[in-house]
Amino acid sequence: MAxxxxxxxxxxxxxxxxxxxxxxxxxxxxxxxxxxAVLTTEGPLLVLAGAxxxxxxxxxxxxxxxLNQRLAWGSQILAVTFTNxxxxxxxxxxxxxxxxxxxxxxxxxxxSISARILxxxxxxxxxxxxxxxxxTDDQIRLIKQLLEAENIDEKRWPARQFAxxxxxxxxxxxxxxDVPAADSGYFANGKGGKxxxxxxxxxxxxxxxxxxxxxxxxxxxxRENPEVLAEYHRKFKYMLVDEYQDSNTAQYLxxxxxxxxxxxxxxxxCVVGDDDQSIYGWRGAEVDNILRxxxxxxxxxxxxxxxxxxxxxxxxxxxxxxxAFNEGRLGKTLFTDVADAGEPISFTQVYDSEEExxxxxxxxxxxxxxxxSLNSMAILVRASFQMRELEERFITLGLNYRVVGxxxxxxxxxxxxxxxxxxLVAQPADDLAFERIINxxxxxxxxxxxxxxxxxxxxxxxxxxxxxxxxxxTEDLKPKQRTTLRNLxxxxxxxxxxxxxxxxxxxxxxxxxxxxxxxxxxxxxxVESQGRKENLKELSRAMEEFETxxxxxxxxxLVMDRDNADASDAVxxxxxxxxxxxxxxTVFLTGWEDGTFPSxxxxxESGRAGLEEERRLAYVGITRGRKRVRISAAQNRRIHGLWxxxxxxxxxxxxxxxxxxxxxxxxxxxxxxxxxGAASRFNKADPFESVYETPGWQRARANQANRRGSGxxxxxxxxxxxxxxxxxxxxxxALGDRVFxxxxxxxxxxxxxxxxxxxxxEKAGTKKVLESFISKG
DNA sequence: CCCCTGTTCGTTTTT
DNA sequence: CGAACAGGGG
Numbered sequence: 001m002a003x004x005x006x007x008x009x010x011x012x013x014x015x016x017x018x019x020x021x022x023x024x025x026x027x028x029x030x031x032x033x034x035x036x037a038v039l040t041t042e043g044p045l046l047v048l049a050g051a052x053x054x055x056x057x058x059x060x061x062x063x064x065x066x067l068n069q070r071l072a073w074g075s076q077i078l079a080v081t082f083t084n085x086x087x088x089x090x091x092x093x094x095x096x097x098x099x100x101x102x103x104x105x106x107x108x109x110x111x112s113i114s115a116r117i118l119x120x121x122x123x124x125x126x127x128x129x130x131x132x133x134x135x136t137d138d139q140i141r142l143i144k145q146l147l148e149a150e151n152i153d154e155k156r157w158p159a160r161q162f163a164x165x166x167x168x169x170x171x172x173x174x175x176x177x178d179v180p181a182a183d184s185g186y187f188a189n190g191k192g193g194k195x196x197x198x199x200x201x202x203x204x205x206x207x208x209x210x211x212x213x214x215x216x217x218x219x220x221x222x223r224e225n226p227e228v229l230a231e232y233h234r235k236f237k238y239m240l241v242d243e244y245q246d247s248n249t250a251q252y253l254x255x256x257x258x259x260x261x262x263x264x265x266x267x268x269x270c271v272v273g274d275d276d277q278s279i280y281g282w283r284g285a286e287v288d289n290i291l292r293x294x295x296x297x298x299x300x301x302x303x304x305x306x307x308x309x310x311x312x313x314x315x316x317x318x319x320x321x322x323x324a325f326n327e328g329r330l331g332k333t334l335f336t337d338v339a340d341a342g343e344p345i346s347f348t349q350v351y352d353s354e355e356e357x358x359x360x361x362x363x364x365x366x367x368x369x370x371x372x373s374l375n376s377m378a379i380l381v382r383a384s385f386q387m388r389e390l391e392e393r394f395i396t397l398g399l400n401y402r403v404v405g406x407x408x409x410x411x412x413x414x415x416x417x418x419x420x421x422x423x424l425v426a427q428p429a430d431d432l433a434f435e436r437i438i439n440x441x442x443x444x445x446x447x448x449x450x451x452x453x454x455x456x457x458x459x460x461x462x463x464x465x466x467x468x469x470x471x472x473x474t475e476d477l478k479p480k481q482r483t484t485l486r487n488l489x490x491x492x493x494x495x496x497x498x499x500x501x502x503x504x505x506x507x508x509x510x511x512x513x514x515x516x517x518x519x520x521x522x523x524x525x526x527v528e529s530q531g532r533k534e535n536l537k538e539l540s541r542a543m544e545e546f547e548t549x550x551x552x553x554x555x556x557x558l559v560m561d562r563d564n565a566d567a568s569d570a571v572x573x574x575x576x577x578x579x580x581x582x583x584x585x586t587v588f589l590t591g592w593e594d595g596t597f598p599s600x601x602x603x604x605e606s607g608r609a610g611l612e613e614e615r616r617l618a619y620v621g622i623t624r625g626r627k628r629v630r631i632s633a634a635q636n637r638r639i640h641g642l643w644x645x646x647x648x649x650x651x652x653x654x655x656x657x658x659x660x661x662x663x664x665x666x667x668x669x670x671x672x673x674x675x676x677g678a679a680s681r682f683n684k685a686d687p688f689e690s691v692y693e694t695p696g697w698q699r700a701r702a703n704q705a706n707r708r709g710s711g712x713x714x715x716x717x718x719x720x721x722x723x724x725x726x727x728x729x730x731x732x733x734a735l736g737d738r739v740f741x742x743x744x745x746x747x748x749x750x751x752x753x754x755x756x757x758x759x760x761x762e763k764a765g766t767k768k769v770l771e772s773f774i775s776k777g
Numbered sequence: 778c779c780c781c782t783g784t785t786c787g788t789t790t791t792t
Numbered sequence: 793c794g795a796a797c798a799g800g801g802g
Contacts (some may be wrong), residue, residue, distance in 0.1 A: 135792090442778085
């Protein structure tokens with residue numbers, strides 16, 4: 001292996017450059033702190049990188065520097081991230097900066113790197129190298145089975161809750177024997193601890209690991225097998241960790257073990273992060289890890305990156321002032337050299353959340369008229385229930401938007417079904433996959449048949465597929481089921497055989513066809529079936545780049561996100577959490593009301609720590625803006641169906657007054673002023689001015705008028721106008737499409753006559769409406 | 778076995 | 793108020 005071979009000295013070019021004291025090109029343009037962070041390769045290093053201070057550039061340049069100076073082979077560098085997105089971004093940049101690589105650095109998420117290590121030493125943690133990685137779905141089903149076996153009432157003790165506890169334990173690095181009695185005793189009247197043991201035992205039988213296990217079993221591997229750990233100590237000369245503030249205890253232990261090859265004060269470990277952007281405490285992240293780094297690694301060098309290249313001075317001032325209210329920070333203050341402070345932050349209080357949506361819509365259109373692209377604008381909300389009103393408003397306006405988040409591609413039912421087939425082909429012992437597809441499509445194999453198979457599997461201690469093989473040779477099954485199962489087993493054997501020679505993307509197509517899955521979708525007249533077929537095509541396309549089935553399955557279980565390659569110009573709507581790491585010229589921060597943001601629940605559950613995390617979220621939100629940040633709050637918002645009034649977020653009071661401009665859409669209803677009514681002077685002359693006269697509303701009306709022509713609003717008149725407008729163009733809707741209507745809500749198209757559509761609305765029943773009144777749902 | 782109805786519950790999300 | 797889910801009935 002190249003890892004241990006002596007490193008050649010840098011080639012001619014760099015040496016000459018050094019003699020002339022010319023720095024390598026890649027250092028050009030870095031500020032002194034960034035340069036320091038790149039060049040300090042030896043010993044522990046903590047880089048505190050504030051928002052927009054060029055963190056990613058430092059990380060990648062640092063790796064490029066190591067490779068360029070031949071400090072290490074590529075494969076001796078370990079770079080860890082939290083998300084696949086960050087990992088692939090890093091890979092891309094390294095490839096750009098270092099065209100010829102001697103061995104690829106290990107770049108990936110904690111989980112993918114752990115999986116890679118575990119596959120090499122699987123036997124040492126009672127797994128086979130081909131072990132399956134379970135997703136949340138499988139996990140829940142497995143837990144349900146255990147609950148049933150233990151006679152635990154699933155209503156009283158939901159599987160999801162236990163999954164959450166398991167996750168929390170694993171995040172804390174706790175094996176079943178390590179769980180404190182108080183913790184394990186809580187669930188199902190003391191059965192929690194036993195369930196954890198049972199769960200782990202079951203995973204071993206299934207030859208499977210869940211996400212938490214990837215880390216936990218890796219830790220166990222290192223602890224119980226010092227010689228294996230030593231191997232990695234020799235291997236990894238340099239370690240880098242991105243977003244260190246997001247690391248949880250298990251990840252921390254994992255890193256500590258890997259860094260133990262040298263005394264702590266000499267470990268070449270570089271962690272990059274920002275304690276002010278730690279927003280994942282609720283899922284186990286320990287800000288403490290970053291706060292403690294200097295004592296964990298004595299003599300660690302600390303470099304602060306505070307020079308911001310993203311936002312205006314006003315934005316930075318606002319963010320810095322708010323975050324300064326937190327205690328227990330390492331302390332950084334962002335600054336910029338740009339003289340112009342830029343627009344002040346705006347804060348607007350409106351009457352209710354509907355008006356907030358109108359306001360945002362209007363402002364977006366205004367900026368758009370000024371030549372800003374929709375892509376450069378984003379609305380960041382605390383929770384996704386806030387998105388709906390925005391979306392509805394934008395539909396009315398005909399404003400193109402994109403929602404980030406939501407259900408992911410690989411979590412869709414049809415994709416999971418297809419994956420289950422593939423898993424079972426690759427891994428005949430994958431019982432969870434077996435159970436998932438045994439009767440999908442319907443084969444007349446109901447609960448009773450499955451129960452018989454399960455019983456045999458238990459008895460014989462074999463996987464379900466093997467149990468099925470045995471059962472079809474006996475007289476225990478009804479003839480019909482026996483034939484069906486015999487054929488199914490034969491099919492799987494056949495597919496497994498083909499998997500050896502056929503590219504995975506062709507295999508999946510054949511499986512879906514031969515299993516009857518495609519026929520099932522074809523027979524399905526529901527709205528979704530067409531989309532499902534397309535998703536499956538997309539799956540096959542995504543598989544084209546994989547040569548082996550195993551390679552694809554590994555990728556899929558670790559990379560659950562789909563890359564949105566949406567080229568159209570659209571405003572982004574997303575949560576503050578998913579906005580971390582992104583930037584936009586204009587950022588709208590809506591719903592800044594106490595209770596919504598900061599979230600009441602956070603404060604109730606986690607007290608002061610909760611509030612501080614919310615404040616960091618505010619900091620993240622504000623620092624997403626390059627040119628302008630527009631904050632709003634509603635006096636009234638509908639929560640759980642009822643209207644509730646609220647006062648502006650306490651974070652509003654924490655904003656620096658001289659960087660903020662308060663405007664008020666004077667409401668006729670009085671309500672709460674800002675800062676004791678200081679904003680009242682901004683009230684409009686006529687407090688009763690109708691909101692329906694706002695530019696946005698007028699435009700919405702104009703849009704609708706354009707779409708339907710200027711004829712009378714009768715069916716007939718409209719029909720004529722439409723047919724003229726559209727010429728020969730046919731309806732852009734199809735039977736079964738899910739659509740949205742302003743008054744009637746969501747519905748499904750039952751029939752189409754010209755532009756007259758019969759729609760079955762979920763709420764309002766079946767109505768005939770004009771195409772121009774609906775939009776795609 | 779599927780559909781319908783009643784019930785429950787109501788941040789944030791990755792791997 | 794409305795989505796999601798479980799359980800019962802047809």
